Amino acid sequence: MKPPPFDYAVASDLNEAFALLEADEDAKVIAGGQSLIPLLSLRFASPTLLVDISRIRELRAIRCVGETLSIGALARHSDIETDAAVATYAPLLAAAATWVAHPQIRNRGTFGGAIAHSDSAAEFPAVLLAMGATIVTRSSAGERRTAARDFFGSHFQTSLQHGELVTAVEVPGGDAGTRWGFSEFARRKGDYAIGGAAVHARVDASGTCVAASAGLIAAGPGPTPADDLDLELVGRRVTEDDARRAVDRATQGLTPESNVHGSSEFRRAVIGESLRRALHQAFGLPTVDFRRTSA
Amino acid sequence: MKTHITVNGEGHERDVEPRMLLSDYLRHELGLTGTNVGCEHGVCGSCTVLLDGEPVRSCTMLAVQGAGRRVTTVEGLATESDLHPLQEAFSACHGLQCGFCTPGMLMTLLPVYNKGERLSDEEIREAISGNLCRCTGYQQIVESAHKALDHAAALVEGGEDTAAD
Numbered sequence: 001m002k003p004p005p006f007d008y009a010v011a012s013d014l015n016e017a018f019a020l021l022e023a024d025e026d027a028k029v030i031a032g033g034q035s036l037i038p039l040l041s042l043r044f045a046s047p048t049l050l051v052d053i054s055r056i057r058e059l060r061a062i063r064c065v066g067e068t069l070s071i072g073a074l075a076r077h078s079d080i081e082t083d084a085a086v087a088t089y090a091p092l093l094a095a096a097a098t099w100v101a102h103p104q105i106r107n108r109g110t111f112g113g114a115i116a117h118s119d120s121a122a123e124f125p126a127v128l129l130a131m132g133a134t135i136v137t138r139s140s141a142g143e144r145r146t147a148a149r150d151f152f153g154s155h156f157q158t159s160l161q162h163g164e165l166v167t168a169v170e171v172p173g174g175d176a177g178t179r180w181g182f183s184e185f186a187r188r189k190g191d192y193a194i195g196g197a198a199v200h201a202r203v204d205a206s207g208t209c210v211a212a213s214a215g216l217i218a219a220g221p222g223p224t225p226a227d228d229l230d231l232e233l234v235g236r237r238v239t240e241d242d243a244r245r246a247v248d249r250a251t252q253g254l255t256p257e258s259n260v261h262g263s264s265e266f267r268r269a270v271i272g273e274s275l276r277r278a279l280h281q282a283f284g285l286p287t288v289d290f291r292r293t294s295a
Numbered sequence: 296m297k298t299h300i301t302v303n304g305e306g307h308e309r310d311v312e313p314r315m316l317l318s319d320y321l322r323h324e325l326g327l328t329g330t331n332v333g334c335e336h337g338v339c340g341s342c343t344v345l346l347d348g349e350p351v352r353s354c355t356m357l358a359v360q361g362a363g364r365r366v367t368t369v370e371g372l373a374t375e376s377d378l379h380p381l382q383e384a385f386s387a388c389h390g391l392q393c394g395f396c397t398p399g400m401l402m403t404l405l406p407v408y409n410k411g412e413r414l415s416d417e418e419i420r421e422a423i424s425g426n427l428c429r430c431t432g433y434q435q436i437v438e439s440a441h442k443a444l445d446h447a448a449a450l451v452e453g454g455e456d457t458a459a460d
């Protein structure tokens with residue numbers, strides 16, 4: 001349970017980070033270290049060099065740019081949880097943050113690290129899929145902007161190239177027509193999810209749904225968008241029956257892996273129920289709370 | 296790699312290997328064995344210390360990442376003669392059996408104590424949700440936390456300081 005030997009360098013700005021990474025193809029970035037250090041201790045990773053980006057101040061900011069909220073890669077999970085702008089313009093993210101790991105881990109883990117790590121069971125990638133976020137990355141070749149849907153791959157893969165960093169994530173700021181819901185089930189709050197869902201939707205002045213999307217947590221080999229959810233919801237004033245049909249449509253093809261927490265079938269049921277609860281929350285239907293009901 | 300870290304108010308300059316975990320630095324370099332190591336991969340919380348006043352897991356941090364920062368361990372709680380009120384409360388309410396999780400529980404609760412606010416059962420359970428205890432069943436730990444937080448709140452209401460970490 002001890003990390004293998006590696007060299008360590010602190011990058012004081014982005015250009016220094018790019019130079020260090022480009023000089024060594026087995027170098028790895030470290031931000032909060034909350035995924036990487038356990039991986040090193042378990043010897044699942046053995047980089048030659050760790051490039052510590054955690055002191056690059058410009059990557060910390062959370063700010064509104066026009067209609068979007070830009071969240072710097074080094075904003076910590078605990079910052080997302082408590083930031084006033086996030087609470088106002090992206091309350092779905094703030095709600096999800098309280099489910100990301102335990103308080104001590106949220107004090108170190110970074111938003112950019114969670115995005116780059118791209119764990120299928122992680123909350124933020126699912127939320128970004130639901131919100132239609134844009135991932136901003138940079139390398140010595142310049143800046144790229146990638147839709148969340150195209151950024152996340154399977155088995156911890158992303159569209160990041162070696163030497164490229166996540167610098168920020170842009171999420172659309174909500175308005176009066178924005179609706180959201182989040183629900184997750186884990187053995188202990190803060191543990192990785194057994195299943196969960198994040199819903200982001202819009203309604204018009206009459207309460208009719210005009211857009212709806214969702215990200216599913218721990219549903220497949222990578223962060224998973226809920227396909228075709230909108231077909232059951234858009235153009236309607238969403239009812240419990242609509243929500244149930246949307247859940248059926250979004251989960252029918254899912255085959256989450258069987259693991260110590262349950263069979264594939266059980267986990268699909270958990271994901272479906274999470275999605276139903278998130279939809280209920282989003283559309284103001286009767287709420288259900290995992291902790292107080294036996295479902 | 297030359298690394299300067301302030302631990303319990305005292306500065307330490309040591310040449311440390313980059314791969315050394317902060318938990319091992321505290322225990323083996325500084326001999327501060329009060330910080331317990333259980334799972335060593337971030338799950339159990341027994342290694343919790345304060346970093347610049349906030350609880351973090353010392354097993355998921357490299358010592359070199361602590362350069363220039365302030366760490367507080369369980370050894371920083373009691374004085375020569377007196378236990379910290381949090382420790383007193385754990386003792387009075389039987390908040391420990393084997394004691395393995397206790398340093399992590401105390402360090403997790405210390406910033407909460409320092410705020411001087413009373414919390415509900417649920418808020419206390421949320422605060423310690425990242426700390427596993429294999430002995431107590433948590434009930435007495437929650438009671439210990441209540442007792443300590445009542446004490447802190449009374450101090451604050453009386454215009455006194457709960458003392459910095």
Ligand SMILES: Cc1cc2nc3c(=O)[nH]c(=O)nc-3n(C[C@H](O)[C@H](O)[C@H](O)COP(=O)(O)OP(=O)(O)OC[C@H]3O[C@@H](n4cnc5c(N)ncnc54)[C@H](O)[C@@H]3O)c2cc1C
Nearest residue numbers: 031032033034035036101109110112113114116122166337
């Ligand atoms: C016990 C435990 C429980 C956890 N539970 C959850 C949970 O329920 N949900 C959840 O979402 N997470 C959970 N986590 C993981 C935690 O959220 C991590 O903080 C997060 O996944 C990674 O962020 P980090 O800053 O710590 O990244 P690091 O560990 O430093 O890095 C992770 C990976 O991302 C790369 N990286 C980091 N930053 C960047 C960047 N800016 N650009 C490019 N690459 C980068 C690194 O090279 C590495 O490959 C848990 C962790 C532990 C130890």
Ligand code: FES
Nearest residue numbers: 333334335340354
């Ligand atoms: S020893 Fe650090 S969390 Fe278990």
Ligand code: FES
Nearest residue numbers: 392394428429430
């Ligand atoms: S008292 Fe034994 S683990 Fe908590």
